[in-house]
Amino acid sequence: MLAADASATATPAFSPLYRQIKELILHSLQSGEWKPGEAIPSEMDLAVRFRVSQGTVRKAIDELAAENLVIRRQGKGTFVATHAEQHVQYRFLKLMPDSGDRDAEGPAQRAVLDCKRVRSTADVARALSLRSGDAVIQVRRVLSFGGVPTILEALWLPGNAFKGLTAERVASYAGPTYAMFEVEFGVRMVRAEERLRAVAPDPQQAQLLQVPPLTPLLSVERIAYTYNDVPMELRRGLYRTDTHHYRNDLG
Amino acid sequence: MLAADASATATPAFSPLYRQIKELILHSLQSGEWKPGEAIPSEMDLAVRFRVSQGTVRKAIDELAAENLVIRRQGKGTFVATHAEQHVQYRFLKLMPDSGDRDAEGPAQRAVLDCKRVRSTADVARALSLRSGDAVIQVRRVLSFGGVPTILEALWLPGNAFKGLTAERVASYAGPTYAMFEVEFGVRMVRAEERLRAVAPDPQQAQLLQVPPLTPLLSVERIAYTYNDVPMELRRGLYRTDTHHYRNDLG
DNA sequence: CAGTGGTCTAGACCACTGG
DNA sequence: CAGTGGTCTAGACCACTGC
Numbered sequence: 135m136l137a138a139d140a141s142a143t144a145t146p147a148f149s150p151l152y153r154q155i156k157e158l159i160l161h162s163l164q165s166g167e168w169k170p171g172e173a174i175p176s177e178m179d180l181a182v183r184f185r186v187s188q189g190t191v192r193k194a195i196d197e198l199a200a201e202n203l204v205i206r207r208q209g210k211g212t213f214v215a216t217h218a219e220q221h222v223q224y225r226f227l228k229l230m231p232d233s234g235d236r237d238a239e240g241p242a243q244r245a246v247l248d249c250k251r252v253r254s255t256a257d258v259a260r261a262l263s264l265r266s267g268d269a270v271i272q273v274r275r276v277l278s279f280g281g282v283p284t285i286l287e288a289l290w291l292p293g294n295a296f297k298g299l300t301a302e303r304v305a306s307y308a309g310p311t312y313a314m315f316e317v318e319f320g321v322r323m324v325r326a327e328e329r330l331r332a333v334a335p336d337p338q339q340a341q342l343l344q345v346p347p348l349t350p351l352l353s354v355e356r357i358a359y360t361y362n363d364v365p366m367e368l369r370r371g372l373y374r375t376d377t378h379h380y381r382n383d384l385g
Numbered sequence: 386m387l388a389a390d391a392s393a394t395a396t397p398a399f400s401p402l403y404r405q406i407k408e409l410i411l412h413s414l415q416s417g418e419w420k421p422g423e424a425i426p427s428e429m430d431l432a433v434r435f436r437v438s439q440g441t442v443r444k445a446i447d448e449l450a451a452e453n454l455v456i457r458r459q460g461k462g463t464f465v466a467t468h469a470e471q472h473v474q475y476r477f478l479k480l481m482p483d484s485g486d487r488d489a490e491g492p493a494q495r496a497v498l499d500c501k502r503v504r505s506t507a508d509v510a511r512a513l514s515l516r517s518g519d520a521v522i523q524v525r526r527v528l529s530f531g532g533v534p535t536i537l538e539a540l541w542l543p544g545n546a547f548k549g550l551t552a553e554r555v556a557s558y559a560g561p562t563y564a565m566f567e568v569e570f571g572v573r574m575v576r577a578e579e580r581l582r583a584v585a586p587d588p589q590q591a592q593l594l595q596v597p598p599l600t601p602l603l604s605v606e607r608i609a610y611t612y613n614d615v616p617m618e619l620r621r622g623l624y625r626t627d628t629h630h631y632r633n634d635l636g
Numbered sequence: 637c638a639g640t641g642g643t644c645t646a647g648a649c650c651a652c653t654g655g
Numbered sequence: 656c657a658g659t660g661g662t663c664t665a666g667a668c669c670a671c672t673g674c
Contacts, residue, residue, distance in 0.1 A: 148651075150662055176640060187664045192641085200451075202636055208641045209671035226635050326635040331626035332583035332601035350583035350601035356635075375582035382633060384477050384577040384607075385453055399670075401643055427659060438645050443660085459660045460652035 155184050156194035163203060163214060164361040170216035170316045174204065177212075203324060217323070218313035226312070226326050226356065229285065229373050230381045239279050247274040247342075249301035251293060258290045261357050261368040269293030273304055276342055283343050284378060287371035295321055295366065312358075321366055326358040330380065335372060343374055352380060406435050407445035414454060414465060415612040421467035421567045425455065428463075454575060468574070469564035477563070477577050477607065480624050481632045482530065490530050498525040498593075500552035502544060509541045512608050512619040520544030524555055527593055534594050535629060538622035546572055546617065563609075572617055577609040581631065586623060594625055603631060 159180070168174045177195065181188045195212055198204045202225075205213050217225065224236070231239050254262070254270040262270070270290045277285040289311075291299065296319055307314040315321045331353040340347045352373040360366045373380065410431070419425045428446065432439045446463055449455045453476075456464045468476065475487070482490050505513070505521040513521065521541045528536040540562075542550065547570055558565040566572045582604040591598045603624040611617045624631065 150650095152662075178640090189665085190663060193662085195641095206641065207672085209639080209673080211640060211672095228633075228635075328633045328635060330581065330603065330631035330633065332603040332624075333626075334599075334601050348585075348599060350585050352581065352583040352603075373583075375584075380581035382479075382579045382581065384479075384579060401669095403643075429659090440646085441644060444643085446660095457660065458653085460654080460658080462653095462659060 151186060152190045152193040153197075155180075155186060155191060156197055158184065159194060159198060160203075160361065166320065168214050170214045170322055171219065173211040173213050201324070215322075215324075216313065216316060217310045218316065223310055226323075226358065228328075228380050228382060229378045231279065231378050242277040242279055242285075243281070244305055245276045245278070245283075246301045246305045247276065249273045249299065249304055254290065258368055262290065262292055262365050264292060271296045271299050273299075273301070275304070279378075282374075282377065284374045285371050286339055286342050287369055290368040292366060295319060321360055323358040323366065324361060326356050329355045331355075333372070339372060343372065345374060345376075349374075349376075351375070354380070402437060403441045403444040404448075406431075406437060406442060407448055409435065410445060410449060411454075411612065417571065419465050421465045421573055422470065424462040424464050452575070466573075466575075467564065467567060468561045469567065474561055477574075477609065479579075479631050479633060480536065480629045482629050493528040493530055493536075494532070495556055496527045496529070496534075497552045497556045498527065500524045500550065500555055505541065509619055513541065513543055513616050515543060522547050522550050524550075524552070526555070530629075533625075533628065535625045536622050537590055537593050538620055541619040543617060546570060572611055574609040574617065575612060577607050580606045582606075584623070590623055594623065596625060596627075600625075600627075602626070605631075 159174070162168060162174075174180075175183070177188050177191045180191045184191065195204060195206070199206050199212075202215055205215050205220075207213065217223075223241075230236060250272055251269055252272050253267045254264055256266045258264075258270060259266045259268060264270070270293050273289040273291075275287060275289075276283050277287070296315075299319075303314070303318065304311065307318075312323050315323065332350050333353040334348050335343065335345070335351050337347060339351075340349065343351070345351075352375050354369075354371040354373060356367075356369040356371070357365050358367040358369065410425070413419060413425075425431075426434070428439050428442045431442045435442065446455065446457070450457050450463075453466055456466050456471075458464065468474075474492075481487060501523055502520055503523050504518045505515055507517045509515075509521060510517045510519060515521070521544050524540040524542075526538060526540075527534050528538070547566075550570075554565070554569065555562065558569075563574050566574065583601050584604040585599050586594065586596070586602050588598060590602075591600060594602070596602075603626050605620075605622040605624060607618075607620040607622070608616050609618040609620065
């Protein structure tokens, strides 16, 4: 047998029409032709524009809707998804209060510890597809629910795309931080990956979260991506799990 | 304002044809008309059987496929999903080795600690929709990867549905435990919910996992459901996260 | 009422599998 | 080659929204 099997990476190279249409719509979304929260053209309009039947446009939009890139509303139209005003606020936050739902506990209080421009370390650079030493914005903050500090997290953002981000703007924006990224920097996060571990906090971390030393905490490392699988944020969080838990649905 | 808002629970009471067809197919799946791994009738056959067009059957099956209840294979047919032989073995296990993929590390070694029939406690009963004191099967075991004990877990199963389950059968079955449930007991798990926490093990747990006392561990409580959202398993696991991590994709 | 997305049909043709 | 799922079309009609 030969050393390599060429078929392992062979691509079918066949793309149905609706998938090509999907790509075209995606390009318009990335380019900002339609902004988050706005309506995109009707299925009939897009069918005319792309010279295909409505059913083909429909299937393309079906896939985009399944990926949470657009939202369909019967009788109204199809809208570009947004982290603001979406009734599922905090779409990426899976931490839930042990009793009741998240609505019952209300929005998080944010305390920004610092926000500074730094040179990226090797691991941050790798996560964000940058080179070590490239400028990144680093934000550290504590989220509290009902006055109880619950999440201690740090964010790293590419310095280029987030020029001018200050502690003020992080703290004062009403609504999800990801919504602010859309409005202020035109960056929309479409998906994320998380890696979870159980860890013991160092003394400073324990103090910030107001828990006894050695209290086990849930470590959540998240990489968030914009369109085209471009990583745009690394986030490392420590979650208290004495009053909350991380909820996950396995389909 | 009145105390209650009737519209809050009002149901549209409109169900499109394809969804009714989906329900009919679901009933056949539950009843065992087609068993896990087998092919279901072709779209044309089902269209004739239900007196609808192929497109309508298609849309019904599309939803079932999206929920991982069936698997479509172009040119071959549509098959009832199964935990066996599915190239994604361990569909519900999100623990991954830090380096490399799960295939690289090979299958888990299972050591069954005990398997006995007990009366359910209040919390187990609630999770399984039983009454306190009802008979349940309790299994405790350790899963090791490459000889390293990594997961300590306990399973609780309704005594009625799993009559005759022994430590032998749990330990000797080749392949995922959920596949054994299908073959031996006709129970197919279709979805699950997990709640994660960071905890410190007690001395016995630390000893079984061969970690120092107070090593933070990931506590994973899972409830697995068969068709119709009927809970059929409660599983409580302690995961080591020094060599592995819990991976989650946020769409 | 017009405009949107959602359903359903019928038919033609394509891509893939296996004998 | 026949049989399967997958694509694409054209057209009719339904359900929902807002004016």
